Amino acid sequence: MREADRLAIAAGISGYALMEAAGQAVARVVIANWGRRPVLVLCGPGNNGGDGYVAATHLRNAGWSVVVAALGAPKSGTDAAVAATRWPGIVAPVDLSLLAERPLVIDALFGAGLARPPDGVARAIIDEINRLGLDCVGVDVPSGVDGDSGQVLGAAPRCRATVTFFRLKPGHLLLPGRALAGSVHLADIGIPAAVLERIQPRCWRNDPALWRDQLRRPRLEDHKYTRGHLLVIAGGAMTGAGRLVARAARRAGAGMVSLAAPAEALPIYAADQPGLITLALPKPSDLAALMQGRRMSACVVGPGSGVGEGTRDLALAALATGRSCLADADALTSFAGKVEVLAAAVRGPFLITPHEGEFNRLFPDLGAGLGKLARVRTAAARLGAVVLFKGADSVVAAPDGRAVVNDNAPPDLASAGTGDVLAGIAGTLLAQGMPAFEAAAAAVWLHGAAGSAVGRGLIAEDLPEELPNLLKKLES
Ligand SMILES: NC(=O)C1=CN([C@@H]2O[C@H](COP(=O)(O)OP(=O)(O)OC[C@H]3O[C@@H](n4cnc5c(N)ncnc54)[C@H](O)[C@@H]3O)[C@@H](O)[C@H]2O)[C@@H](O)CC1
Ligand SMILES: Nc1ncnc2c1ncn2[C@@H]1O[C@H](COP(=O)(O)OP(=O)(O)O)[C@@H](O)[C@H]1O
Numbered sequence: 237m238r239e240a241d242r243l244a245i246a247a248g249i250s251g252y253a254l255m256e257a258a259g260q261a262v263a264r265v266v267i268a269n270w271g272r273r274p275v276l277v278l279c280g281p282g283n284n285g286g287d288g289y290v291a292a293t294h295l296r297n298a299g300w301s302v303v304v305a306a307l308g309a310p311k312s313g314t315d316a317a318v319a320a321t322r323w324p325g326i327v328a329p330v331d332l333s334l335l336a337e338r339p340l341v342i343d344a345l346f347g348a349g350l351a352r353p354p355d356g357v358a359r360a361i362i363d364e365i366n367r368l369g370l371d372c373v374g375v376d377v378p379s380g381v382d383g384d385s386g387q388v389l390g391a392a393p394r395c396r397a398t399v400t401f402f403r404l405k406p407g408h409l410l411l412p413g414r415a416l417a418g419s420v421h422l423a424d425i426g427i428p429a430a431v432l433e434r435i436q437p438r439c440w441r442n443d444p445a446l447w448r449d450q451l452r453r454p455r456l457e458d459h460k461y462t463r464g465h466l467l468v469i470a471g472g473a474m475t476g477a478g479r480l481v482a483r484a485a486r487r488a489g490a491g492m493v494s495l496a497a498p499a500e501a502l503p504i505y506a507a508d509q510p511g512l513i514t515l516a517l518p519k520p521s522d523l524a525a526l527m528q529g530r531r532m533s534a535c536v537v538g539p540g541s542g543v544g545e546g547t548r549d550l551a552l553a554a555l556a557t558g559r560s561c562l563a564d565a566d567a568l569t570s571f572a573g574k575v576e577v578l579a580a581a582v583r584g585p586f587l588i589t590p591h592e593g594e595f596n597r598l599f600p601d602l603g604a605g606l607g608k609l610a611r612v613r614t615a616a617a618r619l620g621a622v623v624l625f626k627g628a629d630s631v632v633a634a635p636d637g638r639a640v641v642n643d644n645a646p647p648d649l650a651s652a653g654t655g656d657v658l659a660g661i662a663g664t665l666l667a668q669g670m671p672a673f674e675a676a677a678a679a680v681w682l683h684g685a686a687g688s689a690v691g692r693g694l695i696a697e698d699l700p701e702e703l704p705n706l707l708k709k710l711e712s
C-alpha cells in the first residue's frame with residue numbers, strides 16, 4: 237500500500253488529496269449506514285489518524301456532533317498534520333470517559349503503519365469499545381489488525397464496518413482480521429489503475445475472473461476420455477469419503493471417474509453410483525501402467541484411504557507417474573514428519589488440500605503465529621506443489637509465491653465430508669488439464685458457492701448436486 241501511495245504521488249496525485257478522499261469515504265459510509273448520533277473519532281499519530289481528522293470534519297459539516305480524541309499530535313509537515321489543522325474543533329486526549337455516552341466510534345488509531353501491539357490508553361480504549369459492544373467503524377483496518385496477515389497484534393476493536401482504500405488487503409479476508417473488520421467497504425481514492433500494474437500484486441481475493449477462462453467447457457467433438465479421466469484411490473473401511481470424492485468429481489464434469497479400492501469394498505461403491513467405474517486397488521508398482529493403460533489423466537489419493545505405508549506408497553507411485561495428482565486427508569497424514577519424502581517425489585502438477593490438523597502434521601514448524609498466508613506460501617515453496625489450506629479463509633498458494641484467499645465459504649460447510657467433495661471437484665479440474673493453482677482456486681470457489689446455494693442444513697451430499705447450475709452460470 238505504501239508503494240501504491242508512492243507511485244500515485246509520483247504520478248502527480250498529492251498525498252493530501254488521497255487522505256482527503258479517504259476521510260471523505262469514511263464519512264460517507266458512516267452517513268449511509270447510521271442515523272445521526274454522537275461520534276467519537278479516535279486519531280493516531282500517523283496518516284491513519286489523518287484520515288480520521290478528515291472524516292471528523294466532513295461529519296461535522298454534515299451536522300453531526302463529533303468529538304475528536306488523539307493519541308498525540310501528528311508530526312509537523314505531514315499530511316496528517318495538515319488534516320489536523322483543518323479540523324475546526326478541539327482535540328481531546330484519548331480517555332475512557334469519552335465512551336460514557338456510547339458514541340459511534342471511528343477508529344483511526346493505526347492502519348498500515350502499525351508497528352507494535354497497541355498499549356497504554358490505546359489498548360485500554362480498544363478493550364473498552366469491545367467490552368461495551370459499541371458500534372465502531374475501522375479506518376483502513378481495525379487498529380491492531382495486521383493488514384498483511386489478518387493477525388491481531390495485542391488487541392483490535394470488533395468493527396461493524398471498515399472502510400479501506402484502493403484495494404482490499406489480505407487482512408480483510410484472513411481470520412481473525414476478517415471477522416473484526418465487519419462489512420468491508422472499498423473506496424476509490426483516486427489511485428490510478430496503472431499503479432496496480434506497476435505493483436504487480438502476488439495475492440488476490442479469489443474470484444472467477446482469475447480462472448474462469450481456464451475451465452474446460454464441453455466441446456462438440458469430445459468423448460469421455462477427452463473430458464478428463466480421474467482415478468480416485470479410496471479405502472475399504474471409510475467408503476463414504478471415496479464416494480463423495482467420486483460423486484463431486486463426476487458432477488464437476490469429468491468424462492470418467494474410476495475408483496480403486498480393496499476388492500471387498502467394491503460392491504458398496506458400485507451400488508452407490510452406477511456411472512462410477514470400480515477397480516481393485518492396484519499394487520503401487522502397477523499404478524503407472526494402470527493410469528497409462530486406461531488413459532487416466534489425474535488421481536486423487538487420501539480420502540478414506542487409511543493412514544500408513546500402503547497409502548504412502550500409493551501416493552508416491554501416483555506422483556512418480558508425473559500425471560496430475562491431488563493428495564488429501566490420510567495421504568497427508570501418512571507423511572506426518574516426512575514431508576521431505578513427499579517433496580522429493582513431486583514430478584508433475586501436484587496439489588495438496590490439508591485442513592489445519594493435516595497442515596500441522598506436515599509442517600509442524602510453520603505455526604499459526606506466522607499467519608496463514610505466509611504459512612501456505614512457505615509450505616508450497618518447500619513442497620514444490622500447490623497448497624490449498626482449508627478453512628473459512630482457505631488460502632491457495634503456488635511455489636512461485638502466487639496466492640489467493642477465498643472468502644465465499646459459508647460456515648455451513650463445517651460439516652463432515654465436505655472436504656472430500658472439494659477434493660473431487662479439484663481432482664476433475666486437474667484431470668481436465670487445468671493448472672494446479674487455478675484448479676485449486678476454482679474448486680474452492682465452486683465449493684463455497686455450492687455451500688451458499690444450499691445454506692442451512694447442508695450435508696456434504698448436497699454439494700455435488702449444486703455444481704451443474706454453478707458451472708452453467710460461470711459459462712454464461
Ligand atoms: N493509499 C492509501 O492506502 C492511503 C493511506 N492512507 C492512510 O494512511 C495509513 C498509513 O499511515 P502511516 O504509514 O502513517 O501509518 P499509521 O497511521 O497506521 O501509523 C503510524 C504511526 O503510528 C505509530 N505507531 C504504530 N504502531 C503503534 C502502536 N502500537 N502504538 C503507538 N504508536 C504506534 C507509528 O510510530 C507512526 O507514528 C493507512 O492505513 C491509511 O489509513 C490515507 O491517508 C490515504 C491514502
Ligand atoms: N467455518 C467454516 N466456514 C467455511 N468453510 C468451512 C468452515 N469450516 C470448514 N470449512 C470447509 O469445509 C471443508 C471441511 O473439510 P475437512 O476439514 O477436510 O473435512 P472432512 O474431512 O470431514 O471432509 C473445507 O473445505 C473447509 O474449508
Ligand SMILES: [K+]
Pocket residue numbers: 284343344345346347374375376377378379
Ligand atoms: K484503524
